[in-house]
Amino acid sequence: MSSGCQKTVSQAIPTRRVTVNDAAQLPHDYSTTPGGTLFSTTPGGTRIIYDRKFLMNCRDSPVARTPPRYLPNIPGVTSPNTDEIKLEADHVSAHVDKQAGGDESQFEMDI
Amino acid sequence: MATSEPQRGSESEESTAETSSPVVSNPEQYIKHPLQNRWALWYFKNDKSKSWTENLRLIAKFDTVEDFWALYNHIQQPSKLGFGCDYCLFKDGIKPMWEDDRNKLGGRWLITLSKQQRHNDLDRYWMETLLCLIGESFDEASEDVCGAVVNVRPKGDKIAIWTGNCQNKEAIMTIGQLYKERLNMPLKAILGYQSHDDTSSKSGSTTKNMYTV
Numbered sequence: 068m069s070s071g072c073q074k075t076v077s078q079a080i081p082t083r084r085v086t087v088n089d090a091a092q093l094p095h096d097y098s099t100t101p102g103g104t105l106f107s108t109t110p111g112g113t114r115i116i117y118d119r120k121f122l123m124n125c126r127d128s129p130v131a132r133t134p135p136r137y138l139p140n141i142p143g144v145t146s147p148n149t150d151e152i153k154l155e156a157d158h159v160s161a162h163v164d165k166q167a168g169g170d171e172s173q174f175e176m177d178i
Numbered sequence: 179m180a181t182s183e184p185q186r187g188s189e190s191e192e193s194t195a196e197t198s199s200p201v202v203s204n205p206e207q208y209i210k211h212p213l214q215n216r217w218a219l220w221y222f223k224n225d226k227s228k229s230w231t232e233n234l235r236l237i238a239k240f241d242t243v244e245d246f247w248a249l250y251n252h253i254q255q256p257s258k259l260g261f262g263c264d265y266c267l268f269k270d271g272i273k274p275m276w277e278d279d280r281n282k283l284g285g286r287w288l289i290t291l292s293k294q295q296r297h298n299d300l301d302r303y304w305m306e307t308l309l310c311l312i313g314e315s316f317d318e319a320s321e322d323v324c325g326a327v328v329n330v331r332p333k334g335d336k337i338a339i340w341t342g343n344c345q346n347k348e349a350i351m352t353i354g355q356l357y358k359e360r361l362n363m364p365l366k367a368i369l370g371y372q373s374h375d376d377t378s379s380k381s382g383s384t385t386k387n388m389y390t391v
Contacts, residue, residue: 114320115214117313119306119360122243130210131247135238144221144254145237 088118210242214314216270217241217325219249224262239270246312255301259330267308268325268340276374281324283345285373285388286338287354289361293334300335304328306360307337316356319349344373344388354391 370387
């Protein structure tokens with residue numbers, strides 16, 4: 068409580084641009100909440116920029132090696148590229164060949 | 179309400195939470211790095227018995243570097259997709275179509291690949307494109323970016339970065355120049371920008387370039 072009280076001048080909230088080249092440069096409080104809401108950036112504030120090297124370094128991180136939890140099953144995209152044409156054919160005739168276990172003979176038709 | 183048997187789910191969660199702190203040796207490994215934007219990856223499959231929008235499917239959304247790679251590492255590369263299929267990566271809230279409010283005044287930097295380039299360049303170019311987008315590689319001009327699309331076609335594949343307003347010359351030129359550098363394209367190669375308006379109204383095979391780099 069000294070007498071040298073300085074007047075405060077209002078200023079714009081400073082923003083700064085930070086280019087992150089390495090994980091070590093990223094502040095520890097940059098994170099996401101469960102479900103992915105981003106915090107610690109403000110509108111118009113720091114733009115989060117990652118260069119190629121940094122992104123590539125993250126490619127094999129433990130988290131990145133686990134498949135995303137709610138990935139839809141899309142043959143040829145999210146699951147191995149099985150024979151798509153065959154799959155579709157199976158799908159169409161599924162109600163027919165369920166009982167016979169996919170035996171060729173069942174496709175014979177009475178004409 | 180004391181029941182003798184606690185619920186299995188909550189019990190196991192709590193016990194791991196209590197014991198985990200000494201076990202995690204390097205927490206840095208488990209921190210996810212947030213992206214500037216949340217992105218949505220879409221898949222389009224050309225099934226002529228369905229409408230265009232029915233053929234468009236959301237694969238996943240992500241907003242961290244690690245979640246991006248988790249997705250990328252577990253889906254097929256463009257070169258493995260069937261003909262007529264697309265991947266689209268767009269900022270969350272922007273649909274990968276011209277008609278979306280944030281696209282309708284825009285256009286795209288378009289890379290047309292030869293058939294041979296499917297083996298050599300397609301997957302590499304697409305990955306670089308994705309990294310440019312999620313890493314916000316175009317500085318301020320990144321604001322103008324809406325998304326990117328790869329089309330796998332028998333005649334030759336295409337990759338494009340879509341931006342929101344074809345009149346924003348400065349931002350578009352910044353994006354085009356940096357994009358060309360990132361792809362390591364030869365200087366003499368010409369990259370063209372076309373407005374969606376021109377692309378959709380032209381019925382012929384060529385659309386005029388509004389800008390080139």
